[in-house]
Amino acid sequence: MSNKRILAFFVAILSIFFGNVSATLSGNNILRMATTTSTDNTGLLDFLAPEFKEDAGIELQWVAVGTGKALELGKNCDVDVLLVHAPSAEKKYVAKGYGVDRTEIMYNDFVIIGPKDDPARIKGKSPVEALKIIAEKKALFVSRGDNSGTHKKELSLWKEAGLTNIDKAEWYIQTGQGMIATINVAAERGGYTLTDRGTYIKYEYSMKGNPPLVVLVEGDKRLYNLYSVIAVSPTRCPEARYEFAKRFIRWISSPRVQRKIGDYEILGKRLFVPLKAR
Amino acid sequence: MDLAYRLEGVRHCYGNKTVLCIDEQAIELNRIVGIVGHNGSGKSTLLRLLALLEHPTRGKVHYFAESKEPMFEIALLPQEPYLLRRSVFSNVSYGLEIRGCGKNEIRQRVYDALSWVGLDPEGFACRRWYALSGGEAQRVALAARLVLRPRVLLLDEPTTSVDAESGRKIREAILKARNEWGTTVIVSSHDRQWLFDVCDTIIHLFRGRVVGSGVENIVFGPWRKLEGDLWIKIFPDGQKFLCPGVPGCNAVGLIDPSDMHMFPEATGSKYKRRACCIHGTVSGLSMVRSTGDIIATVYAGGEPFSAKVSGCVEQFTPGRRVILLAYPDKIRWMS
Amino acid sequence: MNYILEGLRQAVMLLVKWDPETYAAIRATLTVTSYSMCASLLLGIPAGFALGYFDFRGKRVLRTMVDTCLAFPTVLIGLLVYAFLSRRGPLGSLNLLFSLSAIAIGQTILALPIIMSLTATAVESLDRRLRLTLLSLGARGHKLLFTTLWEARHALLIAAITAYGRVLTEVGISMMVGGNIKWHTRTITTAIALETGKGNFGLGIALGIVLMLIALIVNLSVMSLRKKS
Numbered sequence: 001m002s003n004k005r006i007l008a009f010f011v012a013i014l015s016i017f018f019g020n021v022s023a024t025l026s027g028n029n030i031l032r033m034a035t036t037t038s039t040d041n042t043g044l045l046d047f048l049a050p051e052f053k054e055d056a057g058i059e060l061q062w063v064a065v066g067t068g069k070a071l072e073l074g075k076n077c078d079v080d081v082l083l084v085h086a087p088s089a090e091k092k093y094v095a096k097g098y099g100v101d102r103t104e105i106m107y108n109d110f111v112i113i114g115p116k117d118d119p120a121r122i123k124g125k126s127p128v129e130a131l132k133i134i135a136e137k138k139a140l141f142v143s144r145g146d147n148s149g150t151h152k153k154e155l156s157l158w159k160e161a162g163l164t165n166i167d168k169a170e171w172y173i174q175t176g177q178g179m180i181a182t183i184n185v186a187a188e189r190g191g192y193t194l195t196d197r198g199t200y201i202k203y204e205y206s207m208k209g210n211p212p213l214v215v216l217v218e219g220d221k222r223l224y225n226l227y228s229v230i231a232v233s234p235t236r237c238p239e240a241r242y243e244f245a246k247r248f249i250r251w252i253s254s255p256r257v258q259r260k261i262g263d264y265e266i267l268g269k270r271l272f273v274p275l276k277a278r
Numbered sequence: 279m280d281l282a283y284r285l286e287g288v289r290h291c292y293g294n295k296t297v298l299c300i301d302e303q304a305i306e307l308n309r310i311v312g313i314v315g316h317n318g319s320g321k322s323t324l325l326r327l328l329a330l331l332e333h334p335t336r337g338k339v340h341y342f343a344e345s346k347e348p349m350f351e352i353a354l355l356p357q358e359p360y361l362l363r364r365s366v367f368s369n370v371s372y373g374l375e376i377r378g379c380g381k382n383e384i385r386q387r388v389y390d391a392l393s394w395v396g397l398d399p400e401g402f403a404c405r406r407w408y409a410l411s412g413g414e415a416q417r418v419a420l421a422a423r424l425v426l427r428p429r430v431l432l433l434d435e436p437t438t439s440v441d442a443e444s445g446r447k448i449r450e451a452i453l454k455a456r457n458e459w460g461t462t463v464i465v466s467s468h469d470r471q472w473l474f475d476v477c478d479t480i481i482h483l484f485r486g487r488v489v490g491s492g493v494e495n496i497v498f499g500p501w502r503k504l505e506g507d508l509w510i511k512i513f514p515d516g517q518k519f520l521c522p523g524v525p526g527c528n529a530v531g532l533i534d535p536s537d538m539h540m541f542p543e544a545t546g547s548k549y550k551r552r553a554c555c556i557h558g559t560v561s562g563l564s565m566v567r568s569t570g571d572i573i574a575t576v577y578a579g580g581e582p583f584s585a586k587v588s589g590c591v592e593q594f595t596p597g598r599r600v601i602l603l604a605y606p607d608k609i610r611w612m613s
Numbered sequence: 614m615n616y617i618l619e620g621l622r623q624a625v626m627l628l629v630k631w632d633p634e635t636y637a638a639i640r641a642t643l644t645v646t647s648y649s650m651c652a653s654l655l656l657g658i659p660a661g662f663a664l665g666y667f668d669f670r671g672k673r674v675l676r677t678m679v680d681t682c683l684a685f686p687t688v689l690i691g692l693l694v695y696a697f698l699s700r701r702g703p704l705g706s707l708n709l710l711f712s713l714s715a716i717a718i719g720q721t722i723l724a725l726p727i728i729m730s731l732t733a734t735a736v737e738s739l740d741r742r743l744r745l746t747l748l749s750l751g752a753r754g755h756k757l758l759f760t761t762l763w764e765a766r767h768a769l770l771i772a773a774i775t776a777y778g779r780v781l782t783e784v785g786i787s788m789m790v791g792g793n794i795k796w797h798t799r800t801i802t803t804a805i806a807l808e809t810g811k812g813n814f815g816l817g818i819a820l821g822i823v824l825m826l827i828a829l830i831v832n833l834s835v836m837s838l839r840k841k842s
Binding site: 326329331349350353354355356358359360362363372373376377419422423426 | 740742743745746748749750751752753756760764
Binding site: 032037062063064075076180181183202240 | 700701702708792794797807812
């Protein structure tokens with residue numbers, strides 16, 4: 001190979017590389033969102049993003065991570081808007097000035113699931129009572145243990161039940177993984193776990209309607225899973241696209257979109273209850 | 279006569295060890311110069327300096343270049359040449375490609391070079407590097423240098439570990455290069471006979487120093503003092519070499535071949551028990567091209583010696599037992 | 614076993630039915646690994662050559678450092694690249710986070726020590742007579758470099774294949790700095806992680822099979838290249 005040809009080869013490669021970089025930079029009509037894995041798994045955003053693009057001409061791109069990391073991405077100005085479900089952490093976040101315009105838009109709920117034969121007999125109890133019984137009987141409980149919204153909810157319930165030192169208890173295991181992985185561990189080991197309903201519906205479906213784990217505790221107000229959107233603070237992050245974020249928050253809170261959220265189903269079951277449908 | 283090289287006050291060291299120490303040496307153009315010496319005498323180092331691949335630690339190696347690219351005028355064939363992992367053709371053409379020759383010219387010259395070293399171009403050009411014998415590989419490596427038609431060709435031990443046929447072809451190719459293009463050839467070897475055959479002049483290196491321009495015999499220590507001024511060295515085969523006036527235990531003696539007298543064993547019984555005397559077997563006769571002298575190579579005490587043949591040559595045909603005798607006052611001592 | 618058969622079936626379906634999401638992930642994977650391989654080969658081969666060929670002060674320390682970097686966890690690389698590319702980070706103004714370029718940068722950092730270390734080893738294990746031979750034929754500078762590398766071509770191919778295997782299969786960097794954004798930065802590996810997280814084990818295995826197919830095709834083409842020279 002002659003020197004000229006080698007040089008041409010290098011130049012071609014470099015131009016492809018930088019061509020791609022500039023293409024990324026030129027993508028301007030993009031709203032970047034950080035959300036939680038469980039939200040992404042419901043498919044709601046896949047359903048909403050094309051609608052938003054049509055209505056506002058803005059492309060919604062989202063990164064699905066744990067709640068803790070989603071908030072961290074917002075702190076570092078790497079995203080423009082957050083869709084999360086950890087109210088107390090969110091309030092602290094806004095109070096510290098990282099986010100603005102926090103708007104609660106919808107909720108779904110958590111359920112406590114466990115083996116069909118329910119060895120600890122918690123069926124129909126309130127969530128706090130159920131946890132107390134599990135601890136008392138030393139029945140196996142599987143926790144996410146990943147600081148996610150679900151994990152935070154679980155910890156707040158334990159706290160309410162007056163059980164704080166369970167971290168090292170041998171009947172309490174932490175997977176540090178996603179919801180489905182955690183449900184699978186619970187199923188394999190015959191334990192109890194707390195899950196969001198959306199993931200459970202999918203799990204139930206994948207088991208062809210005959211899952212080893214069933215819903216035992218549900219319907220309590222404490223189990224509500226409140227979702228809100230937060231814009232990343234424009235004063236802290238001048239680079240963030242605050243205008244787009246504001247438009248998104250207005251759009252998703254509008255009655256028309258809210259009704260759509262209420263009608264959204266997976267596998268024939270409704271998942272979310274909108275807060276501003278009227 | 280024009281010079282190709284002049285060396286001035288050259289000292290070359292690897293670490294703390296001085297391997298080459300040449301105060302003054304000139305090499306003339308269009309000559310075939312031999313470098314002879316034991317292993318570790320600095321032959322390869324000298325050739326690398328002459329190839330301008332290394333610079334002496336101190337002193338200067340002047341090369342009187344013809345063009346602006348002196349590097350392209352000199353070609354070195356290292357002691358163990360390495361073939362590139364490609365075809366024989368590409369191995370030979372590599373240097374020409376670097377020098378920017380055209381394709382047709384390269385092809386013609388590669389084919390010529392292969393035939394000079396006695397390899398059939400049609401059969402060998404496409405061979406892979408691993409499908410060659412040791413002698414063939416050596417000849418391909420030589421062809422890769424000859425093809426450059428260098429002004430100076432440096433060959434480091436080209437005949438080590440090759441068969442007799444290859445040795446002959448290499449000799450022919452060297453002579454051809456000198457005769458056709460006036461190439462200055464500098465060739466090192468420990469095969470004295472082969473060198474006498476090929477070279478116009480010979481540089482004798484010993485421990486990094488030039489000890490003569492011929493083929494001096496070297497007698498190493500260790501010496502043991504017997505009585506008074508008389509010293510003894512015992513050769514590997516048990517022969518005792520008595521010598522007066524040795525300057526020290528590790529002294530090294532140099533004896534010019536013309537000062538080394540040789541007698542058939544049968545007639546030389548009177549020399550038995552004399553000092554500076556050793557028995558050996560003639561292994562070969564050769565003519566020094568430069569002087570026309572006939573030199574016999576004699577293996578005595580397990581080491582090679584050279585002695586000038588005077589008188590009747592038939593007495594000293596290879597295989598004959600002879601006695602070598604040196605005069606103590608003709609021995610030059612180095613320490 | 615059920616999952617594996619199911620995965621095989623789905624893999625065929627995904628490819629045959631021209632599933633757009635799968636092909637987007639394949640495209641992202643191929644694009645990003647091509648960038649990172651080009652960059653790491655362009656940087657790593659000369660650097661590895663220098664490391665293996667020249668003697669200099671601190672060479673052994675440097676070599677040890679490079680070899681240690683072979684154990685760089687992808688998640689840590691992801692975190693470091695994130696720290697630099699975040700809008701709050703020193704390179705935030707480039708706006709590269711959550712793009713294929715960001716993944717390519719991280720993967721280059723992943724592949725670079727592999728290429729450097731294996732190139733250095735390849736150059737070191739070349740015959741020591743090679744250098745003298747090339748110099749004696751008049752080779753200098755880049756000619757010397759290219760011929761030396763060409764002599765080590767088989768070992769370099771192995772280095773490239775090893776690095777490609779690592780780059781193709783990593784998930785930590787793609788997830789962290791790519792963000793697994795659908796249609797944009799979702800690579801096959803992050804898609805596998807996502808589908809597994811969603812409980813679609815069959816789909817996860819299917820995507821894994823697709824990934825292995827890509828690896829197979831790349832290795833086959835490299836092998837044919839090797840035979841030719």
